[in-house]
Amino acid sequence: MPAYFTVEFSFCKSVLYSDFVQDIYQVFFAQGMVFKEGFWHGKDMKLQEIIRWNQNKLEAGFSFGLEEDVKLDYRQITLTHPDYSELRLLWSGAANEICLSLLIPEEDIIVGAEDYAFIPEKIMYVMQVAQAVWLTGKAALVQSCLELEGVISLYQATEGVCPCIDPFAIVAEPLILSGSELDGIRIESLANGGGLLQDESLLGCKVQAAG
Structure with a gap:
């Protein structure tokens, strides 16, 4: 099994409504991803069955x-x-938040080992997808990381813990930290009161913020 790059979308439970899963999936479909099949125990299920x-x-x-x-x-x-x-x-649930993980094999999106960098056109697309989810107004935090790294919870974010920015994150503007933790991090404003954080040392190009 390959190592995976993860984009983690965190939502407050208060945003949950009857068509939530379907609507969030639709954002990915609208960005050019196509449903193939369920995975593992969901392999024989149709999309609508998985949504329900x-x-x-x-x-x-x-x-x-x-x-x-x-x-x-x-x-x-x-x-x-x-x-x-x-x-x-992949969805997951916690005490006060809902999470959705987008998993991509690391070999699809980075080059190098210890001195790795993200392939510009590959990470640009992923960041555009992440911004599309943010612009729905439903997500409260977006983080990205390589395998074996850790993302933080919404509660930790509200307590001032820096999100995982490998190579980007999207946070509500009140959560944007200042000081040494954001050295080398470029911040761009997004619609819905968000900020796109980018570690430019890991990016082969600048990615234009949407909204």
Whole structure:
């Protein structure tokens, strides 16, 4: 199994409504990703079945535990795009937030090992997708990271912990930190009171903010 680059979208539970899962998926479809199939235990399920399953799980406040049967977990979907070998979307739940992870094989999006950098056209597209989700007004935090790195929770963000910016994050303007933690980070304003944070040392080009 390859190492994965992750874009983590965090939502407050208060934004949940009856068509939430369908509407968030639709943002990815509108950006050119195409539904392929369910993944693992959802492989034989149709898209609408997966949407209902995940919507019901979110409404029930389901959070997967180590002692629970994995068959009860949220259903992942796989997507296709000509520029990536694999794309997956995975929901998860926590005490006061909902998370959606976009998974992409690292080899699709970075070059190099210790001195790695992101392939400009590949990360540009991913950042545009992330901004499209942000512009729905539903997301509260977006982070990105390589495998074995850690993202923070919404609660940690409100306590002043710096989000994972590898190579970008999107935060509400009140959460934008100042000082040494943002040295080398470019900040651009987005619609809906957001800020796009970019670590330019990891980017091969500048990405224009949307909105």
